[in-house]
Amino acid sequence: MPCTSDCDRAAAPVRAAVLLPAGRSRVWQERAALALAGLPGVACDVVRVRAARREDDAQWRRWAGSHPELQELRVDDENDAAALADAAGAWDAVIDLAGIADPGPWRARSRFGVWQPLDAQGLHLAAPYAVHASIVSGGGGELALVRDGATAVETMRYYADPHYPRALGRAYLGLLYLLAAGLLELAHGGEPAADAFAPQAPRPRWRRAVAGLRGRWRSQLRRWRSQWLSESWMIGVVDAPIERMLEGRFAERIRWLGGRDAQQYRADPFGLPGEDRLLYCETYDYRDGVGRLELLRLDADDTVAQAHPAGPQRPGHVSYPYVFEHAGRAYAIPETAQRRCCELYEIDAHGQWRFVATLLEDVAAADASLFVWEGRFWLAYTDLSWGAFDNLCLSYADDLHGPWRRHARHPVKLDHRSSRPAGTPFVHDGALYRPAQDCTGGYGQAVALNRVRLCTPQRYREDVVAHCRPDPRGRNPHGLHTVSAWGGRTLVDGKRYVFNLRELGRKLRRRYEAAQPVGV
Incomplete structure (x- = not known):
């Protein structure tokens, strides 16, 4: 639609x-x-x-x-x-x-x-x-x-x-x-x-x-860093609800799940509502540079016991499986910006994803995150046609299935320090908070927490009130770009720059092919 x-x-x-x-x-x-x-x-x-x-x-x-x-x-x-x-x-x-x-x-x-x-x-x-x-x-x-x-x-x-x-x-x-x-x-x-x-x-x-x-x-x-090093993301869990982000020292409580893998990494974790052992995430393959969705099952000590392919099985990069509950049902909005659309899926009791509706068409919407505020459904996202991570756009609807309307201001915000969505918006003490990426010096450096002051179809205002930064002495000191609510706990991800021969080889091949004359 x-x-x-x-x-x-x-x-x-x-x-x-x-x-x-x-x-x-x-x-x-x-x-x-x-x-x-x-x-x-x-x-x-x-x-x-x-x-x-x-x-x-x-x-x-x-x-x-x-x-x-x-x-x-x-x-x-x-x-x-x-x-x-x-x-x-x-x-x-x-x-x-x-x-x-x-x-x-x-x-x-x-x-x-x-x-x-x-x-x-x-x-x-x-x-x-x-x-x-x-x-x-x-x-x-x-x-x-x-x-x-x-x-x-x-x-x-x-x-x-x-x-x-x-x-x-x-x-x-x-x-x-x-x-x-x-x-x-x-x-x-x-x-x-x-x-x-x-x-x-x-x-x-x-x-x-x-x-x-x-x-x-x-x-x-x-x-040089982009050419020779690779991002290696890792999923973590914090045994505290997402609103504890407001108190600071959040990153020091993260327990990281598993070790580092030379073939792939996992990021963008979102827990399945009502389940304390099942979560969805993006799994990025260094060999082809494509992200796919997985369903992870954790055991009692929060290690990954099983991993299965999940979500829409379509060509192209898929990431950020934004999972939420509405009217007792589980839904997901995966990022499919490469296909210039934003789609809604329902997740059934067997973990199968059923297509429900197209929320946005002909829009390269990154990290679309849905929330309900003052009787309306809102979809926050970054429009890649404006930039990779320095804009915030909004659409809204009276019904989850649509029709969806674009905010009168498009985008509503331009600020690379606090625009691109970074997880689950939440309400605390009557106020709405929206996590966003802080990309001051590059992609996914930290998470900024915005307090929304005004949200109507014509006007929007928010202010940064807190930050969640990576622990510089921890396992993932170079970035943090997702915080998602999972009942009384919070899922996060963090990154470290690493030297990865698989991705370096792919980057070198891509640069070589790009340098060849057309027709050769």
Whole structure:
């Protein structure tokens, strides 16, 4: 069943002024203005203004000359902003994409002030070396839509290659999300967020150059690790309910199941409701690089006594068998993002999976996790078309079988530190909590626990309140990316980077084949 976008009430009309450079503009600025013009319930007036003069250097000019988003376009000269303002009345927001020198005069013409895309150092996105400091640090890019220089209306943080020229384009794509999220919040009756924005001190030129070299070195280290090492995941169990994650020191209680295997690893564990010895997981085969589902039976001391193939027996990678109970029946939603669909199965008393419905079509949904909140079914997932682990998307339905509708904001969140689902959402003391992956420096580093503040078909807000990080002295010190409720216990998984000849051979063959000319 296709997933459609729907809102319970029509959006109120929002009028915004979009400030663009006069005479010469860049591709990303014009593209952003065109995207805003297509937003439902938003009317935009384009105002051509004189942008502030900004110092650049030969390095920046070389990068700008080769980057497609930084190509310059000839555009109209300045137009009469006062006449536009008089015709429109006060705008709801003035969006400064040009990088004007003095936003002060524009504030009087806007109900919610002047919004500017600024990086963590307070640099406007139109300035040379914007988002440079956060990208080369290795912690990912960071960009905020800042109101009147003081409060963040929306913020995005995204995973980025620490090599700055390769990662810059993601900031321009993320800008479209920031602008749409901020304006749609107004259109659906919300108020702009008022989180304080405190820019960091800008770096002098010599420190920026040194940081850039460090970023290139970090980029190369990541590449070497990806080429020569392999992830080895392992399933563990904690003898405590999932809400104990809120207390900290959770990783120290993990008991790991079994040893390390040179042919495969197991990850993404989910227990069968009502059973304390049966669980489902992904089993990844190093030889072909494909994940498949297994049913594991544990014995009395929590060692794996039996393992059987499970789930839909279809070609392609299958993982993250999200298992849950509804109306006394067991269901599962396995990840089949490679097939661009999200399917619901019922698990019978004999462990057989019966197809029930397609929840999402033509969507590469990763780690789809279902929960019920305020009378609706919700499906949280990462849309791989937006990125591998830095976005959160939501769909909702009044009935488990559908129809499913896409949230008005898509995605609802861009933050590689706390977006991609990582297990079972749960309710504790009346509040809803959602586990998510923390991918600050790479995939599956830790689990962030979000407290959901607002969840409606039009609006969504959550805050990180706790983390579950791997034990640096434990058996799996390099990552942790699933925590799933299993009655009074919790299932987890953890990883260590290892040298695996089987997967290394497969990687080398794949690189060799990719390097061959077409037709050879």
